[in-house]
Amino acid sequence: xxxxxxxxxxxxxxxxxxxxxxxxxxxxxxxxxxxxxxxxxxxxxxxxxxxxxxxxxxxxxxxxxxxxxxxxxxxxxxxxxxxxxxxxxxxxxxxxxxxxxxxxxxxxxxxxxxxxx
Amino acid sequence: xxxxxxxxxxxxxxxxxxxxxxxxxxxxxxxxxxxxxxxxxxxxxxxxxxxxxxxxxxxxxxxxxxxxxxxxxxxxxxxxxxxxxxxxxxxxxxxxxxxxxxxxxxxxxxx
Numbered sequence: 001x002x003x004x005x006x007x008x009x010x011x012x013x014x015x016x017x018x019x020x021x022x023x024x025x026x027x028x029x030x031x032x033x034x035x036x037x038x039x040x041x042x043x044x045x046x047x048x049x050x051x052x053x054x055x056x057x058x059x060x061x062x063x064x065x066x067x068x069x070x071x072x073x074x075x076x077x078x079x080x081x082x083x084x085x086x087x088x089x090x091x092x093x094x095x096x097x098x099x100x101x102x103x104x105x106x107x108x109x110x111x112x113x114x115x116x117x
Numbered sequence: 118x119x120x121x122x123x124x125x126x127x128x129x130x131x132x133x134x135x136x137x138x139x140x141x142x143x144x145x146x147x148x149x150x151x152x153x154x155x156x157x158x159x160x161x162x163x164x165x166x167x168x169x170x171x172x173x174x175x176x177x178x179x180x181x182x183x184x185x186x187x188x189x190x191x192x193x194x195x196x197x198x199x200x201x202x203x204x205x206x207x208x209x210x211x212x213x214x215x216x217x218x219x220x221x222x223x224x225x226x227x228x
Contacts, residue, residue, distance in 0.1 A: 034216070
C-alpha cells in the first residue's frame with residue numbers, strides 16, 4: 001500500500017528559530033501533497049496544498065511567509081516553520097494520494113509534534 | 118465546506134454496536150473514513166465513491182447515500198482496539214480533489 005514517511009516525529013525548538021518538516025511518499029509519486037495542522041481534540045485543519053514544481057496553495061488565514069512549503073520532487077514536500085513562536089506549537093501532518101485525482105483515499109504521514117519553547 | 122459528523126462522542130462496552138454519521142451540504146464525489154489513535158496520524162479505513170455503495174472490512178462497514186450527501190460508518194461488535202477518533206473526509210463533485218474533514222467522533226470502548 002501507499003506509504004508516506006514524515007520526519008521528524010517530534011521537535012522542540014526555541015522561539016525565533018526555524019524548523020523543517022519532511023514528508024516523503026515512499027512507494028508512489030505524489031504531484032500533490034497536503035499539509036494539516038491539528039490542535040488537541042480537534043479536526044485536521046488544511047494549511048496548504050503542495051504542488052510539485054509550482055507554488056503551494058495556502059488556505060485563507062495561513063501565513064505563507066511563515067509556513068514555507070517546497071515540493072521539489074515527486075516524492076518530497078517540506079514544510080518550514082520560520083521564526084517559530086509558542087503559538088505555533090501543534091501537531092503537523094502531511095498526506096498524499098497515489099493518484100492525485102481523488103477517489104482513492106489519502107495516506108497520512110505519522111505526524112510531527114512541534115513544541116516551541 | 119467542512120462535513121458535519123455526529124455524534125461528537127460515543128462510549129460503548131465491548132461487543133456493542135455504533136453508528137457514526139457524516140453529512141455534507143455539497144454534492145459529493147467521494148466519502149472516506151479514517152481512525153486516529155491518540156498522538157498518532159489518521160489511518161485510512163475505506164472510501165466510498167458511488168451512491169448506494171456499501172463496503173466493509175471485518176466488522177467495520179460504511180454506506181454512502183449520494184442523494185442525501187450522507188455517509189454512515191457502522192462498527193459492529195466493537196472491540197477495544199476500535200477506540201479512537203473517527204473522521205470522515207469528503208471530496209466535492211466537480212472539485213479539485215482537496216479533501217475536507219469533519220470534526221471527528223470520539224469513540225471509547227470499555228471492557
